[in-house]
Amino acid sequence: MAGKTVGVLALQGDYERHVRALESAGAHAVEVRTVAELEATDGLVLPGGESTTMLKLLHREGLFEPLKAFGQTKPIFGTCAGAILLATHVTSPEQESLGLMDIGVQRNAYGRQLDSRVVTLPSELGDLEAVFIRAPIIRSVGPDVKVLATYNNDPVLAEQGRHLVATFHPELTADPRVHAYFLTKL
């Protein structure tokens, strides 16, 4: 990991919290808004926020295809909206996605803001404090996806090869373990 740079897609959302979390996990983190900035990184975080907003900006600014290509060789970690962008299939409503992880995701699946919550979850990385905010639910996982944590029997932390997704927000806690785990994929 030494000498490597991790980008955080900074079109919209809690990208600043991810930059802080990556740095506390020992990484050099930068904000990414352009293709040139993307290409200067060794891995990328897709933050929480509004997936529809990010998707529109990715297309308008010509980042969608470069990001898809980036994911063919470099690791991407998506949280919440970022997990929606990485999926192969998105519902409620249906929307386009990068298709880099073989998961099907339902948006805003727990309900509205009032149904947001903080829970403690056992995971492959030990017990984690999980902050769910208007969170999606991973409804299906392909054979190559490894589930690292579940909540109410739904996968909430999962990996497929170099990519990692969480439907909750590890960047909103002081615990850097999930980010540290992503950094091992660089």
Place this chain on the structure above:
Amino acid sequence: MILNEEYRLKVGLAEMLKGGVIMDVVTPEQAIIAERAGACAVMALERVPSDIRRDGGVARMSHISLIRGIMEAVSIPVMAKARIGHFVEARVLEALAVDYIDESEVLTPADEENHIDKRDFKVPFVCGARNLGEALRRIGEGAAMIRTKGEAGSGNIVEAVRHMRTIVKEMRQLTVLGPEELMAEAKKHQAPFELIEWVAKNGRLPVPNFSAGGIATPADAALVMQLGAEAVFVGSGIFKSENPEVFAKAVVKATTYYKDPVKVMEACEEIGESKAMVGLEISKIAEGELMQTRGW
């Protein structure tokens, strides 16, 4: 302790809106235009502030059917406004399950001394502020997000700039003081001592700091972002412009790329020759009609 665990969740909710544009909409059709343009949330209301200003009379919480219609039309978060101090309007909006409540000076205040005790609600609140003391009083009451008040419905950025500069300057000043000087600052700002201490230590608000009130062009949005705003609210500026769809897209772009003058120029170019909303000179607004002086 104000900044407890439960509060942290509400603040997390506001983090998701950062770097985005929250647009005022008065119909489901406008909400769809806003969502398509890339808004990260919409504010559902019956009249945008410039129309409230024009019509006069008492401005209240919007009709439930209108807010519900907008909630059903889009998948992004929906906010709605309650009058200052009107905790029943706020409870009604919470029961409706809106995603955020704006206890707003744009509506006619229901209480001229007290704001809503927001700690006790599950839904997060945003409140307006003109200076650090006002921001910290609102946070002390439980607001999870602060926005500058600016002068809503004016189409004039000058007040939002004044308020953002004031808040940022007052925070910066606290960071250079010694611990023994902070109680006097709490007294001066009329703000809770522990929040003054928090700001002195961290140099920022403990909640996201957004800008609102008078943003009418892509350049206005980039300006307040550069001054320290973490997201922008655009009220009348989108749907009172000549071409709302184009303005909405251009403001979103300028907000995301606020640090990049070439991208902001492209955003300005996208609006072509279409006109922004008509702006008002603040000094021409009668003092009793200013919205920013509402709130205590």
